[in-house]
Amino acid sequence: MAWNEPGGNGKNHDPWSGGGDKNPGGGKRGGEQGPPDLDEALQKLQDRLNGLFGGKGSGGSSGGASGGHKGSFSLVGIVAVLALVVWGAMGFYTVDQQERGVVLRLGKFHSTVNPGLQWNPPLIDEVTKVNVTRVRIHDHRALMLTEDENIVDVDISVQYIAENPEFFMLRVRSPEESLAQASEAALRQVVGGSEMNSILTEGRQVMAIAVQERLQRHMDTYETGLRIAGVNVRNAQAPSQVQDAFDDVIKAREDEQRSKNEAEAYANSVVPEARGIAQRMLEESNAYREEVVARANGESQRFLALLSEYKTQPEVMRERLYIDMMQAVLSNNPKVLMDMEGGNNMMFLPLDKLMEGRASNPAAGSSRSSSDANLRQLNDQMADQLRSRSSQPSNLREGR
Template identity: 40%
Template sequence: MAWNEPGKDKKREPWQDGEPPDFDAALKQIKDRLAQFFGGGGGSGLTIAIAVIVALLLVVALADSFKQINESTRGVVLRFGKVNRIMTAGLNLKWPRPIEEVLVVDTARVQSYSAQRVRILTSDENLLDIDFNVQFRAENPQQWLFGARGPETNLEQASESAVRQVVGSNTMDKILSEERTAMASAAKEELQRLLERYHTGIVVTGLNFQNLRPPEKVQAAFDDAIAAREDNQRFKNQADAYASKVVPEAGGAAARVRTAAEGAKQSAIAKATGDANRFELLLAQYQKSPVVTRKRLFLETMQEVLANNPKVMVDVSGAGNHMMVLPLEQLLRNAGAAVTPTPNTGRTTLEAPAVSASPAAAGRSPNQDPLRAPREPRQ
């Protein structure tokens, strides 16, 4: 039997009197209670209260309809929880909450992420512990807020992957050499490519290798290798400095030698040209008067040869005795007699020039004065 079928058990019916409740009476009772709460009299007090509430709601909604966005930020507008648009800098209009909500993202602030002791296997099967730092900022606010797994998690995983790929493809010597900056730049490009693939909205502004070191067990050998590399670089710098100093000096000396050689060349050419011209003129005179020219050339040659000769040539082949008076002062001055001190007394010794006589005078006795010739007897 159904619950509303007539029967003896009247308690099973929802209404004891068999009629539905009076909703108008219940509504009137609620109004009366609200009027008593706001202190009004009857329906007029309730109307005023409702008007005040509505006015307050309108003021709040109007105030929530404007959003100020700074120059360094962007606003992501969510309409009922779904991305609707991106707000730029300035005063923007929107629907009040809960219809639309704005999430502000700072796109100009540069943030930093650091990784410590990331162990990487190099291409020559050596282990390196690397510390690196990544500087980044949010470029796409929507991807930054709603990217997969969150921006920090994506950045951490992508940065380690990029560093492992770049460093692991090089040898330890190459990593520890001067190409460290180039590898950091390559790791930055690889990291940016991975972040764009994951749609994280992140732009990498810098990536630096802060510390590269081997494990502690091989640290001593590693330090020796670094010291040797630094010594090598220092010696190269010293050699470059020496070359920078010596090469210009050698260039100047070479230029001076070339200039002197060029001057000697021009002088020799001029002298040879003058001699050739003189001989051509002399040839013309010789062709006109051979005998006179030969004699003049002979005399000029003998004068030039015997002018500074300290020896005196005397012709005694003729008959008779002759008295020869030699100009010793003039001979000594022409010969430039050497003055040498004796070792013991300090006296000076004058070296007189040699005097050559004819064979007839040479046959005299050594006791006879060679400067005095025999006189002829008086008659």
């Protein structure tokens, strides 16, 4: 019979009716499509959590009101414990060896933590890590006026380290901006007190040291927590409009320095040699002086000795001195004049020509010995003539 036939129990067969029988578990039959029971689902979740943590079940939906309140308090406690565990786990963090941690508690500085595993209460403390070993670089370039009223284009590179993390994070709003302004001020102070020639040539290192010292004082005054590791002058030159003229000046100075170096090298090579020559001349003059003095002393001694002999034998010594003098004079004369005995003729011997002939003909070995013998014979004859004339002093004087 159909569910809508007369006399039939239609309400028990109406598929759209909500009056059907319930299953023992409190749910609806499989053919029903109604929404699930929310209270029943929460009750099952509570029973499972109580069983997990050692509690007892609620005893079904028929339990008293006190059992329901007790289950609600247990659920809140579990949720609170879980939230506390998660909150505590969120507070662990690590700080690297190159870093330091700045801790702010409720927005106020609390402490600075060192490297390692650290814990701070989350949502209460705020930790900011600062690298205190990394070298940061700031470049700055500007046109500046020198002491001698010239304009130079200076380009520097500043190396700095965040040495104090507390000051770096809290004392100054923007440490990098403060560094840029302080670099400008320090550089202008140093360049304004230096001459352009010094800045463009050998004064760069001195300028870099001065800028670093001034900049570090500024950073300490501002309490930025920065330490200036170094300042390098990368470039210092005249403005581009007059760069060619300055290049010519620099080249001329380099040529001047090169000429000076060459002159000094030449002087170092010539002066010692000249000093050596001068010293040698002094030594030679001293030796000549000693020689002359010694010869004079010898001559004086010889004269004194002859004087003593002359006093005893004046005639003999007079003739002897005359003969020695004539021999000394005639020995240097290449020509020989001989007075022939018994006549007025003089015999001329061209000894200079004979000596030249010997020098121009060295191969004539056989005639050399005979010529030497003839010369010895002539010398002997001259010696005899002188000895014979020594016995006639008046005649010798007349012959002179």
